[in-house]
Amino acid sequence: MIRLSMLQFRIQAITAAATLAAFAILLAATGPHLASTYAADGLDSCHGSSCLSPATYFTASLARSPYGVLFLLSTGIILLAPAVIGLFWGAPLIARELETGTAALAWNQSLTRTRWLAVKLAIAGLTAMAVTEALSLMQTWWAVPISQAAADGSGAGVAQSRFSQLNFATHGITPIGYAAFAFTFGVTAGALIRRTIPAMAVTLAIFAALQVAMPLWIRPNLAPADHVAIPVSGQGNFSPAQSGPGGSTFTLFAVNIPGQPGAWLLSSGPVNAAGQPVSTTPAACASIANTGGTNTGTSQATQSGSGAPATGPAGFLACLGSHGIREAITYQPASRYWRFQATETAIYLALALALAGYCFRRLSRLS
């Protein structure tokens, strides 16, 4: 049965190998130059806070170079790989046999359907997981300079923390879980619907929905979030916006937490000294911002750190801080990264196992 599975799997295996090879060549050809750019920008010889400036420069230059595009492209391929596998390896696995009638041929040889399915699931499923993780590892290697720049403090452009949605889903071990789940979901949908194309459509819809729901609603709750309230000043990374007549109300988002690089910010908002959420601009501050003339929508405070100017966004923030306003932040610390990776991967693997178990039960009663 192993040999038959390999024989039937060869087209998919060739496609996968070709994809891996193309991906490897693309990244191997561009990786060294990306790394040398990183070094040329002075990032491999800096220490601590002195890295911030070259990291920012490096990140900004990525946006103008092909590397930014390449990063997003390779990330997209890793995100899509499980879906493609679920559609083209998973959904037809049982559905096509039923659709073409070859199930009657396959299941009347001298082996049980359970063994037939076990071998099929093992070969295609393990390949799916290996291929997806291989893509992820290659890109992780290639993107080390970009990840490093993000860790050095430049949370801009493509250089995001590893907790960011794109990075979390394409690095670490989560791609293994996604591939296992998408594949077995495709197989299950095929066994239930018994037609390949509808099974593919359902697989795509459900997998896409889960991949959206996971980072938005499920992942933030995999561990109880931490809370912190930090002082508002012109020197932190805050994103203020004013509205209402004369800027009478305002909103304020934190971009990072001082001393917690790479933390995953779930929500943030201004509170007063008593810890109550506030949205009314202190009268004194509204006029400061108005005199600065920059209270039109969102404007991010600069990182200059050369003293708080009296006007403009930085002045507005300093004024808020002097009126006792603090920023309350709900977050997951960066140190929980691997715990989150393991939990999310385990969830997807458990779902995949449950689906596979269901397929075995279903197949034993199928016509």
Place this chain on the structure above:
Amino acid sequence: MSAVIETSGLGKQYRRTWALRDCTLAIPEGHVVGLVGPNGAGKTTLLRLATGMLTPTRGTITVLGQRPAAGPAQLARVGFVAQDTAVYARLTVADHLRLGAWLNPGWDDNLAQQRIGQLALDPRQRAGSLSGGQRAQLALTLAMAKRPELLLLDEPVASLDPLARREFLQGLMEAVADQRLSVVLSSHLVADLERVCDYLVVLIASRVRVAGQVSDLLASHHRLSGPRRDPGTLPAGQEVITESHTDKQSSLLVRTDGPVLDPAWAVKPVSLEDLVLAYMSRAGNDTPARRQHLGVVS
């Protein structure tokens, strides 16, 4: 006489419709059995239950004394060719033979190679480009070369042209002659069965209407024609299967184990096809409701 297929109260329900209902039969071993009946009688369902591809909703079925598809050993003893004789379109003829060799411990590669040679199939040809007849032959080769004790064929010739049909049945006959093998072959084309079967089971609306060796059936059924007469006046032991009357004439198809002695009758033998059609039409007259039912179930 032991049975290759034995069922008791066997039923299979799809959602609300019963494809097979309360079917009790025993098919003896050592025969080429023709399973005939109108479309929807439950032939395909019965054969799929016998392969274990379907599980019964009610009742029991044993094949060669075991539950169908009970394990690799039981699967090895039963060969099956499905109605559409599906093969893997992208695999070559040779791939199919390798597949058979890999998956069947009792695989007879000489037999397989010999049959492919006789059929003049190119081993390198993809199965998807074979003609319907060639595909059926390939499927039969796979089923034969695993050396089963029981071969189940579900309308394997239904979609073939007359020439391919004859070749297929001929190939089957030769193979059966060579190995000790029981065969159950379903069809609604009685003419095909007449050529190959020595045992007949007529299945109508899940019920066995008549079963027996073809020679016995032909010997015990007669067409009687003569002056008009009430069938109720026939001697005991003569069962009327069908009757038709004109003003002066009566024509009956009767079943009797003894000879027909009444000189008023002109006695003629019946063909297998007449016999089967007679039972089918009688079923229709007996139970008009069920007859309608037949058109629905498949």
